[in-house]
Amino acid sequence: MRILPLALLFAPCLQAADLQTDVCIYGATPGGVAAALSAAKSGAEVVLVEPTARLGGLLTSGLSHTDFHSFESLTGSFLEFSQRVKAHYIKTYGADSEQVKACFEGTFGEPKVNLFILEQMLKEQTRITVHKQAVLTSVDVEDDAIAQAVFTTGQDTLQVKAKVFIDGSYEGDLLANAGVKYHVGREGQDQYGESLAPEKDDGQLQAYNFRFCATDDPNNRVPITAPKGYRREDFVAVLDFLKPGKIDRVFGYPSRCIVKAQTPALPNRKYDLNDVSRGLIRLSMPGHNLGWPEGDEATRQAIYEEHLRYNVGLLYFLINDPAVPEVIQQPAREWGWCKDEFTETLHLPPQLYVREARRMVGQHVYTQQDSEHAPGDARAKLFTDAIAMGDYGNNCHGTSHDGPQIGGKHGGEMYNPVPPYQIPYGALVSKERNNLLVPVAVSSSHVGFCALRLEPIWMSLGQASGHAAAIAIQTGKPVHEIQLAALQARLHQDKSATVYIADVLPGHPQFEAVQWWGTAGGLHGLNPMPDKPGQRGKNLHGQYFEANPGHAAELSRAMDESTRNRWLKLAVNLGLPTEDLAKAATRGEFIQTAFAKKR
Template sequence: MLFRFTACTLLAATSLSAADSADVVIYGGTSGGITAAIQTARMGRTAILIEPTKFLGGLTTGGLGATDIGNKKAIGGLSREFYGNIHKYYSDAAKWKQQTRDDYFAKKHHGNSGAETTMWTFEPHAATEVYDAMLKEAGSKVTVIFSERLDLKKGVVKDGAKITKIIMESGREFTAPMFIDATYEGDLMAKAGVSYHVGREANNVYDEELNGVQVGHSKSHQFTKQVDPYVKKGDPSSGLLPGIEKDPGVEFSGDKKVQAYNFRMCTTDAPENRRDWEKPANYDERWFELALRNVEAGDSRISWAPSWMPNRKTDTNNNFAISTDFIGQNWDYPEADYETRAKIWQAHEDWQKGLMWTYAHHPRVPEAMRAAFQKLGLAKDEFNDNGNWPRQLYVREARRMIGGYVMTEKNCKRREIVEDSVGMGAYNMDSHNIQRYVTAEGFVRNEGDVQVGSRPYPVSFRSITPKAAECTNILVPVCLSASHIAYGSIRMEPVFMVLGQSAATAAIHAIEQGTIIQGIDYAKLKERLLKDDQMLDFESPPAPEVHSIKKTDLKGIIVDDAEAVLTGFESEGHTTGGFVEAGYRHDSDSLKGEQKARFIPALPKAGKYSVAISYSALSNRATNVPVTVHHADGETVITVDQKKKPAGANNFQPLGSFRFEAGKAGWVQISNEGTKGHVIIDAAQFVAE
């Protein structure tokens, strides 16, 4: 497989002295590795950036142009500078070939209005050009080495807990006082003897709710039809179709399985630049039988998610039940040797190319669906050295270090806030599906998809450094220390850029202070990070324009949404003010009739109570939300119009006065059955009369 490298990086690659030594050696030319190298140079030090392949930028230059952010305010430093440079790049009218700049921004694709000084969508080659320019500006202090892979058997030499040198398969050696592992796989970290985890932890390991096996959460990218999983329909003795497990495992338990990988395809609808989907030479229809059965069962959804980039191109991602994610076929990848990884990589490429041809041309696929998939094809002017196919597999998760501090969902929800921030995460806690299995009824389901909201949160310095007893001179900004579900939020390219820069800053501080990486003065590190415009923390919510209400400031007994018994209502919100405590939840205007929230108070005495519920009114809310009050005299159902502002104080809507027994016999339940529009749940109030 061939990869492109540009003139400026070629110059850097040929300028290394025989010593193969620098202040910081960075293994992995991902976005995090690039920002680490640039930051090292800007601090007056030298960096060697070793990239095992022949191209830089990882996913940022490898097809992922629809930047996942969560909250742009969380992105600072070199990361924001990169997106500012993307904006400058597209300010040049000559960069627009298939459409005009005004035409693109008029559609506000992926939140781009054109009015900002940053831009968050881009073509792969544009990201490469911007990175090359930034590296060229760093000058001779950054040396880029291509096509050198760590020797997985003897590649790390240590003196006690300190790495003294690393050795490539070619025998080439690199020395430095500080090392950074910026790969997606974490090979350098692992071979340095640093503890790590692969797969999902059980929920009870870090006192979480969203980790481990999550059968109940897999709803967004799920089968909507009953599809037979057996080679011969209805015959379990015939065996399962490829890629399907017998059962998912025990709910909330841990395993060694990782979320699905795919390629982020750059496609286009411009006929002169579009390459038609081709049937792979080794096409094996057995792998696509499940997709064909799903279509024949009536699932007519177009199973991909194209996000529009400039020049009528897309970043095309996974979507729905059977799409570009090669579910369950990557579990061995994180700890595999290079040969095994290459086979897994090729299997993913074969799957995705085969699926695209199947949906676009197979006679068992309805004509309308085939036409939809034929409308887009690979862009002929991207990845010219690789048959227009992306050069980077989306390794969403591999090894995760177990460092000085493990980031968990409590951090993502700001229920636990660290004080040694080196950057911020802000994206949803997002895990793609992990496996397919057979239900007790004999049908196929996906498992592992979890998408739950986060609040912008700081990422700990201790989460990018190992325990001192294991290694004293390595930083890990990509395979950092986080639980599976927290990593699902952190694992975004802009965040890797942020953490790569912070890792380099910390490495230089350790050199200058003459100490191990765990011993640096955090106050001085923080001072430098802020000087470099890194965003370390901000309160959201409440932001200045958003306010929340404490339970202690309200009358009566308050049951918050965080205390309610939930079926569904996984999406969290905090943008519309007036909510109780940390935020509210909503049904995402989906899965109607399947989601409900029960608020159960502990009433100190029997008697009459005035009951009310809190919600934030907006035009996208449902007008017919059914609310059931279960009281001593039976049940009363009230319909609430959540487009209208609540009639009571503090955004509470009175439901009436009811008699209750003491204890927890009574409750209020909000459902989304029969509703159209978003249903909000926030809090229930019980005031004794």
């Protein structure tokens, strides 16, 4: 959601001026924040502009059960963020506390803690200037480059001139205003050859809902009250489903419930509430969000209020209406909003979960095939120009709804398992503007985007965008002409992975070397494709698993003839002398020797 209550949205901003900077970023989403941090680390002066009063997007607005599959996929900016969250809980409650255990290595942070950590990270970078409550109004373009962006800040304007612009918004507002081509809706199967796409293209959009933060702790609970415009008759139909064998609780996990109260709980007995995938009753509202991507502030505000009225109204009805069976209602009465969360917005998340809006049509359109297995390989398709990687899958909560909101059925859902995958630089780069990077409304098909739209991946894409912007400025090149090897090296130095490697993680002494070698293709072809595509490791709980099998570098493993010959051939292709490489006894020795020669 990019809207706050109007009193907050249009509150006067004390700082309205003309600014000149190296990098201007619009949207302090996780991707936008990561872009600001990396650009500043690379020496650039940064202006980060956020249209609302709260930084962090959904990471600080209710999405606290972070979506990922294995810890080994968390690197770079998101890993640093999650480690800081864990450190906060250790400092506050003690290393052996329940809060530290509940934070799941820092990936399950309370919204207020996530906000505190992101603000702290930004404050540490003195090259970053943050402007909140500044809404984009126009973009000036000169000679295929964005010259300046203009923002409204209450009654004033903020004009920012920059050498490179980054669109960190969920909606792609900056790219659209800059005249960059984008797509809204689903492409048909014939456009990109995607089996998960609909037969014909349409205007359907992945549904939105709120990610509430709730608790059953009576000491930190405030009642769920009726939202503005509440009408009892809108929710009476839910009574037909509150029967044995259908739905047996309001708050639960993973099914037979109205809302998903994701387990285990967050620290301090809080829960991230979400839509129940394939559920009988849904929080998500396909079709009711179609005006959002290209809508003005008033249109988005109306959609925000409609979702709030339905999402909160449904819970209020179930907790308070006398027609609800006592066996359902009594346990639900133990729940409420968290007294210490979202205190500025009546304990409700200030942002709606915008799962999909505009998507840039850039130099590389990321599609379904890009996250599928390479032929016969445990690994996904190789991208030697990768600047990020992810480990999730094509996930869509629905794009259409047949029948009434309560009692109908979603269409367009998908939950497609894939191996960890790479993301090429071209997905960040537009065709039209030589100084624009887009890490959130990233260039992708609808199906492809459903694998990318996750906070850890957005932060990796943002991190790559920030470093790329700095390199472009330092070398005087357009963003699409920078040296990718230099960008990849900077990312690896910054502990961000460009290929998934299960046993060589950030902090390992050979992390940079193994990332370089793996991104060049050295780790592809080592293990066969599993019998089940997207096969995962042992389940930890819910959607979380141990490391993906077939993705380890095994540095201590002795070199076999087949691997040595294949790696020597790759070394030749990379222009490396091979005399010492031929003598390497182990995989680790070979990679480290090759990396030393590369430098």
